[in-house]
Amino acid sequence: xxxxxxxxxxxxxxxxxxxxxxxxxxxxxxxxxxxxxxxxxxxxxxxxxxxxxxxxxxxxxxxxxxxxxxxxxxxxxxxxxxxxxxxxxxxxxxxxxxxxxxxxxxxxxxxxxxxxxxxxxxxxxxxxxxxxxxxxxxxxxxxxxxxxxxxxxxxxxxxxxxxxxxxxxxxxxxxxxxxxxxxxxxxxxxxxxxxxxxxxxxxxxxxxxxxxxxxxxxxxxxxxxxxxxxxxxxxxxxxxxxxxxxxxxxxxxxxxxxxxxxxxxxxxxxxxxxxxxxxxxxxxxxxxxxxxxxxxxxxxxxxxxxxxxxxxxxxxxxxxxxxxxxxxxxxxxxxxxxxxxxxxxxxxxxxxxxxxxxxxxxxxxxxxxxxxxxxxxxxxxxxxxxxxxxxxxxxxxxxxxxxxxxxxxxx
Amino acid sequence: xxxxxxxxxxxxxxxxxxxxxxxxxxxxxxxxxxxxxxxxxxxxxxxxxxxxxxxxxxxxxxxxxxxxxxxxxxxxxxxxxxxxxxxxxxxxxxxxxxxxxxxxxxxxxxxxxxxxxxxxxxxxxxxxxxxxxxxxxxxxxxxxxxxxxxxxxxxxxxxxxxxxxxxxxxxxxxxxxxxxxxxxxxxxxxxxxxx
Amino acid sequence: xxxxxxxxxxxxxxxxxxxxxxxxxxxxxxxxxxxxxxxxxxxxxxxxxxxxxxxxxxxxxxxxxxxxxxxxxxxxxxxxxxxxxxxxxxxxxxxxxxxx
Numbered sequence: 001x002x003x004x005x006x007x008x009x010x011x012x013x014x015x016x017x018x019x020x021x022x023x024x025x026x027x028x029x030x031x032x033x034x035x036x037x038x039x040x041x042x043x044x045x046x047x048x049x050x051x052x053x054x055x056x057x058x059x060x061x062x063x064x065x066x067x068x069x070x071x072x073x074x075x076x077x078x079x080x081x082x083x084x085x086x087x088x089x090x091x092x093x094x095x096x097x098x099x100x101x102x103x104x105x106x107x108x109x110x111x112x113x114x115x116x117x118x119x120x121x122x123x124x125x126x127x128x129x130x131x132x133x134x135x136x137x138x139x140x141x142x143x144x145x146x147x148x149x150x151x152x153x154x155x156x157x158x159x160x161x162x163x164x165x166x167x168x169x170x171x172x173x174x175x176x177x178x179x180x181x182x183x184x185x186x187x188x189x190x191x192x193x194x195x196x197x198x199x200x201x202x203x204x205x206x207x208x209x210x211x212x213x214x215x216x217x218x219x220x221x222x223x224x225x226x227x228x229x230x231x232x233x234x235x236x237x238x239x240x241x242x243x244x245x246x247x248x249x250x251x252x253x254x255x256x257x258x259x260x261x262x263x264x265x266x267x268x269x270x271x272x273x274x275x276x277x278x279x280x281x282x283x284x285x286x287x288x289x290x291x292x293x294x295x296x297x298x299x300x301x302x303x304x305x306x307x308x309x310x311x312x313x314x315x316x317x318x319x320x321x322x323x324x325x326x327x328x329x330x331x332x333x334x335x336x337x338x339x340x341x342x343x344x345x346x347x348x349x350x351x352x353x354x355x356x357x358x359x360x361x362x363x364x365x366x367x368x369x370x371x372x373x374x375x376x377x378x379x380x381x382x383x384x385x386x387x388x389x390x391x392x393x394x395x396x397x398x399x400x401x402x403x404x405x406x407x408x409x410x411x
Numbered sequence: 412x413x414x415x416x417x418x419x420x421x422x423x424x425x426x427x428x429x430x431x432x433x434x435x436x437x438x439x440x441x442x443x444x445x446x447x448x449x450x451x452x453x454x455x456x457x458x459x460x461x462x463x464x465x466x467x468x469x470x471x472x473x474x475x476x477x478x479x480x481x482x483x484x485x486x487x488x489x490x491x492x493x494x495x496x497x498x499x500x501x502x503x504x505x506x507x508x509x510x511x512x513x514x515x516x517x518x519x520x521x522x523x524x525x526x527x528x529x530x531x532x533x534x535x536x537x538x539x540x541x542x543x544x545x546x547x548x549x550x551x552x553x554x555x556x557x558x559x560x561x562x563x564x565x566x567x568x569x570x571x572x573x574x575x576x577x578x579x580x581x582x583x584x585x586x587x588x589x590x591x592x593x594x595x596x597x598x599x600x601x602x603x604x605x606x
Numbered sequence: 607x608x609x610x611x612x613x614x615x616x617x618x619x620x621x622x623x624x625x626x627x628x629x630x631x632x633x634x635x636x637x638x639x640x641x642x643x644x645x646x647x648x649x650x651x652x653x654x655x656x657x658x659x660x661x662x663x664x665x666x667x668x669x670x671x672x673x674x675x676x677x678x679x680x681x682x683x684x685x686x687x688x689x690x691x692x693x694x695x696x697x698x699x700x701x702x703x704x705x706x
Contacts, residue, residue: 045460
């Protein structure tokens, strides 16, 4: 399977097993707030810590839910733009599985300073450091893929390279935070904010933009302007660092999180100003992206099937793809099916014959109303939870109707 | 809108029906859901600052009978599935109806137990024991109720002859859910009532 | 539909289901009896409950004879749940041991 698909599979399992903890947490809080339950009232013997444990049991896998798809995108972009196979395909999959599993064992590193025993702190600290190992394996594999490759320095690769650099910086601050004595000092300061923005913005968001530049031509049929893309990348990279690097320094010098103001006497003014300038720079870069997107839809160059000399099967079909995607489900026997078909290994047979034909339309999904019905039901239920409980019931009924209909619908 | 599953084979690369796999994955997530509710109960039930307290209020005998009823309902459910696998339409809907009846009997038992506890002053907001007890058993009871309704729909289709020995996935899936709900109760009964 | 009728192994007999039922009923009676005896409850009752749960999963839910993938995804969920329970018991041990 393509790397992206593997990472999405792992992400799916993380979601299935982490979210129920949040569900219970939310139910308990809902009951406490609206029905007088005392789960979290210390005076009644309750425990605020219990809420935190259940939350972070979800919350830590959640951040891996946020980053694993990004890892998958990077693993698709880098081989294509290095014109080489991904280095260590199997290791990347196993590392992803390891990250997924270990991600469930580290949650209380968000709670080092709440008063758990030193033993508990130590266990979670150790686990949080161990998880750096599979993550690093992935980073080494991406670098090894680039090494010796014939680099096609287009926007997707720029964002992928930016991802690697920024994610590494974020990861290092993560290791610092996993070290309990350091965490005690910087807990609830801007150091933490700097850390997670480097991994989430420098990580996930950069990977997403890389994915946009990589796959939007396939989706829309039009290439995006490479010139505007470079402006986007340059400004976003500079802006991102201007915005978030000062936060590390601010955190170390004591600026707290979740406090909306501070006095000038603290001396944090200059770095915050730099941060703000960075934020506006990011905004400008995003504006450039939006301009790029909208103008390219109207006058962009046609992408054709395979603008990047790709390795995977999506590049065998037209851009945009037909509604049925593939006329016949391809049979694959190579990790780079399209590449091996275009450039058969010397003396060998092509690994998969992928024929692009018209389908007789028999097998493809005709679309369904059920997803939007579920969304509508969720909206009604959520509205009810906030404003009027009786509205929750019809909302839930609509959700049930939608989910059941969706499940029973035949392709 | 939408069509019921037809008898045509959905060939998937893993050789299993997607819907069955989906139900098993969902049951895995339900396992985490109930585990979270159970651990909240375990951690908190003895920390109540004021009563009522578990030992003196819980009716073990009544609930033991209730547990037995639910176990019976699992037997009748699997018998219903066995019936349609052998082609018996009558066996199918009759055993499904018995399963529903047993499920309703369980719920009646729960209502009796809850009412008795309420009379002793236990409620969601009375103390930690009340809050955790009613949340855990309440959600379980809601799952039983949904199960009874689900089986009702299966019965309705069975009465129209909608299932055959080679096409009865929905019976099997309803059964999986029902057995899971029984399985959870086995754990809850032990932890709440016996320990 | 039972498209896996071709791939599935054996279908359990009615007898098997009845035997499992008998064991479940017996174990339940045993559990209730244990609570009236002066023996430690947790080390006895938890294993009994787990045996009962396993019987339901393996035979009534047919995991013993079905494709392994179903067992894998379900057991993953069970392990997550058990892990959550055990780790929170460990983390809240001081308060659990005090009041017990």
